[in-house]
Amino acid sequence: MSKKRLAVTSSVNQPLDRDYFKYKNKSKPKQSKRLTDCCQQDLDHKVVNVNNKQDWQIIEEYIEQKLFEYPSTETIQPVSCDECGRLLEYQSTLNKKAWRM
Numbered sequence: 001m002s003k004k005r006l007a008v009t010s011s012v013n014q015p016l017d018r019d020y021f022k023y024k025n026k027s028k029p030k031q032s033k034r035l036t037d038c039c040q041q042d043l044d045h046k047v048v049n050v051n052n053k054q055d056w057q058i059i060e061e062y063i064e065q066k067l068f069e070y071p072s073t074e075t076i077q078p079v080s081c082d083e084c085g086r087l088l089e090y091q092s093t094l095n096k097k098a099w100r101m
């Protein structure tokens, strides 16, 4: 058995991530992360979507839970992308109880 020299040595001495295996046999796009055009979110990162009925239920339950847990929170607004509906963040407003000692 003859020893074959590995043709590809560029992956030695560096961390291997999911992208490494994903693009092992094809050329890697310029961006290592695939992002949505509309809100620049990582496409590989699964997030809830306000346009999805089931996801919306999860969002509602989350907000209800938080409102219950924190009496000083007056409202919680799920902020989502206008284009694709991905949930970006929760914005909450506080009521007077937040400053009462």
Ligand SMILES: [Zn+2]
Binding pocket: 036, 037, 038, 039, 040, 081, 082, 083, 084, 085, 086
């Ligand atoms: Zn978007």
